[in-house]
Amino acid sequence: MLKANTLPDEGVQLPSTPRGARLARRLAVRRMGEWGFPPASDTSCTVALLVAELASNAVRHGRVPGRDFRLRLTAFGAPTRTIRIEVSDAREDRLPVRPQAPSAEDETGRGLLLVELLATRWGVTPRVPVGKTVWAEVAAPSPLAALPPVARGRCR
Template identity: 50%
Template sequence: MNEQISTLRIPARQFCVPLSATRRGARLGRLLATEQLRAWGLPLDPARLIVAELTANAALHGRVPGRSFRLTLSVVAPRLLRVEVADTRGDHLPVLRAAEDEAAESGYGLYLVEELADRWGVRSGPSPCKTVWAEIDLAGPSAHFAPEPGSG
C-alpha cells in the first residue's frame, strides 16, 4: 500500500452545489447558502445578498443551454468567507456599468457586490468557464449579523 500525505490545503468548511442555470436554480442557491451559513453559525448578511446577485447573474448572463452553474461557499481563513459562482460562459465577463448609463434597466447588481464584499473579482478558466468570486471578512465592518427567525 502506498501511503502519502496530501499537501493540498482544503478549507475546513466548504459547501459546493451544482445548480440549473435558471431563475429557480438561482433562488435555490440563495436558499441553500442561507441554510449553510446558519449551520456554520455565520452571519447571513451580506453573504446571502452577494449569493443572490451572483447566482442571478449566472442564470441570466452565464447561461448555456444544458449546462449548470456551481455555487461554492468556503471559510478559507478563521474569519474569511469566500463565495464563488462558476458558469460556462467564460467569453461573457461581468462589467460594472457606467453610473451615467441611466437608460439601462439592469446591470447595477455588481455595484451591490462591490459595496457589500471586501474584495471581488473574476477568474477565467478552465475553458470555457469563469468564476466570479467575492470575499467577506467576517470580523470586518461588512459583517452584519442577522437575527435568527423568531429571536427578536
C-alpha cells in the first residue's frame, strides 16, 4: 500500500480518479521539497501545476476502467537541473495534441496550453506494454535548501 508521503524513484501507481490526481500533486510537492525546492518556490509551484495538469488529463482522457496511472519525477544535470515529470496511462489511442488557443467561450482545453507555456519542453512516448507516457521538463536553478525561506506558503 502506498503511503501518502512517499514517491519512489521508479514512480508510483495511482488510481485514475480525481483523488489520485490530487495525490500526485501532493507527492510532487513533497519530492521537490526533498530535492531542496520549498513548496512556495517558483520551481515547486511550476512542477506542481504541470503534475496536476498531466495527472488530470490521464484521469480524464487516458482512463481505462480498472487501470491506474503512473507518476514519475526525476532530476538531472548541474548546475542547472532539469526536472522531468512523466505521467503514464493505459490509453494509447488518445494522444495529446499540440494546443491551440481556446476561444473565450471554451470551457476546457487550457491544460496542455499551460504545459506548453510552463515546460521547457514536453512530449509523448509509447508505454510498454500498453499506453502512453506524457512527459514535461522544467529547467530549475540550484536547489534553494541552503537559502532562508522567504515564504512558508503553498502554491496557489
